[in-house]
Amino acid sequence: LQQLSSFGQRFCADSGTFTLMDDLGKALTVNPDMLFLGGGNPARIEAVEYEIKLALEAILAAPDGIQKMYGNYQSPQGDPEFLEALASYFQRHCGWPVTSANIALANGSQAAFFVLFNMFAGDFEDGSRKQVLLPMAPEYIGYSSSGLCDEFFCSVKPQIEILPGNQFKYHVDFDQLPLSDPGASQGIGAVCLSRPTNPTGNVISDDELARLSALACARQVPLIIDAAYGLPFPGILFSDAGAPWDDNTVYMLSLSKIGLPGVRTGIVVANPEVIAAYTKANTALNLACSSAGPALAKHWLQNDHINTISRQMVQPYYAQASRTAIELITNACADLPVKIHAPQGAIFLWLWCQDLPISSQELYQRLKTRGVLVLSGHHFFIGLEDSGWPHAQQCLRITYCQPRPVLEQAVAILADELTQVYG
Ligand code: PLP
Incomplete structure (x- = not known):
């Protein structure tokens, strides 16, 4: 071309x-x-396929089922009933003080990352340029091509702990983290990590996460936690971990890894200002999000079946x-x-x-x-x-x-x- x-x-x-x-x-x-x-x-x-089949049958049996699943453009933030169901679920199961104003949908979390990363990093009006900090390499390759400018990401080598039984584990090297240095942190616009991590299967500890969160808060940059595999659902974790959320945290969830990558439903949980800004950009890019995922998963949230x-x-x-x-x-x-x-x-x-x-x-x-x-x-x-x-x-x-x-x-x-x- x-x-x-x-x-x-x-x-x-x-x-x-x-x-x-x-x-x-x-x-x-x-x-x-x-x-x-x-x-x-x-x-x-x-x-899981059987559960999806049951949910689809229930939708087909309802008089307005097809209409709700395919016949309407969702409102820009996402289907209000689904947002309510999510907010109530997060309150009940995660203790997060959120309402539907804290939640917006995406056509898959990949699409939300594109918007969020470029909202917080890249070129600024004052001529400065900021990067997305991935606190520990290796990280999810899907992030790598989402920046609107060069050198969009920076990351830090992990500390390597050798474990018994031919295993090892990466830890965040806080001493090398640009956030730990007030000067270097000027160039950081957001922090993002996947938990559990794709590709390693690592789950950074609650303590490490709390330290990252405190540093991000102190530097006034959002901490984006990519929980595509994590808590509260689909919960593919083999060790105990918490799922903390606060006003400076952007939690990213997805229906993909529970078994529904084809419905392209991502879920953003953040403070209402971030949600409002994200929603406008998402509307410009997508007009509306898919209503198939919300139609399928709404009842799983309302009756907690998603936990089962x-x-x-x-x-x-x-x-x-x-x-x-x-x-x-x-x-x-x-x-x-x-x-x-x-x-x-x-x-x-x-x-x-x-x-x-x-x-x-x-x-x-x-x-x-x-x-x-x-x-x-x-x-x-x-x-x-x-x-x-x-x-x-x-x-x-x-x-x-x-x-x-x-x-x-x-x-x-x-x-x-x-x-x-x-x-
Ligand atoms: N985050 C991680 C860590 C992933 O592994 C993936 C997909 O493989 C995504 C995000 C994107 O998922 P989706 O766009 O299907 O929600």
Whole structure:
């Protein structure tokens, strides 16, 4: 295309996210039998599919069901009944002092991140430029292509704690955090982290979160908590954690990982000023949000059934899948210098192949030719100044949303390839 604007050049170019998705898609087209441990799709959980079917049947049986699900544009902030149901749910189950004025919807949380990031970071009227701080690399790759200007994100290397049983865990390095330094924090417009983290499955501790929140408050920048996999729903956590919210926190939720990525429903919880501003931008971009997700999930919130789905169907499924994947990898890689990040939530395992003689991208390519699709970890080290950090070239993300036989085959090939690579 000729004569693309700078917006066109930025957003119509091959972003990291696009290249990755394209590569995964093509690999599957070339070899449909590929052992697919690459994507972020939630697993098919029979019990959840049955709940969706029941909800759809109830909608079809109601005289105005179709109209409510598909026939109306929602109001700019989202279906008022759904917002009320959410506010009441958050009050009952999270103790958050919110009303519907604190909540707005999005066509998937990805779309909300685009608006929120660019509301708080980028170019300012006074000529200054601010960044979104990701307090700990690696972080969700989906953020990386959402900025309207260059160097939109900055992030900090984590501290690495070695744990027993071939595991390790990342912690926020508060000493290196620009927020800890009043001068450096001038250039920060917002702080964002996913909890649990995609790609690592890390859940930063309540203490770490409280420290981040206090720093963000002191610097008067919002703290955005991406709870796509987290609390209160879908609650894919394998350890205890709180879900604090206050006026300076923007909580991002989604119906995707409970099993409904196709309805494209994201939920923003923030103070009313942020919600009002977000709603105007969202209207300019989308006019209205999808009403399918709200129609499906409204009753699950009103009668708390969403807790049953999250805690009795979704969480146990992934907890079991995570245990299976760890057992398989631990056994297959017993003689290899491979460590697994402490699995605390989400739907992935993050492997650290210590002193890997080739890059993780080369390993990804070699595995692809052997019919196993994973993700190379280097994609997730967004905004890191030290781009030569060897650790960033030594990690893989694998999803365990596949049946055990697929995982078994894939892990056997992974271990065999690694054995060859390490010689
Ligand atoms: N946040 C994280 C951490 C994710 O992994 C994803 C999707 O994979 C999203 C946000 C976006 O989710 P959605 O736009 O489907 O709500």
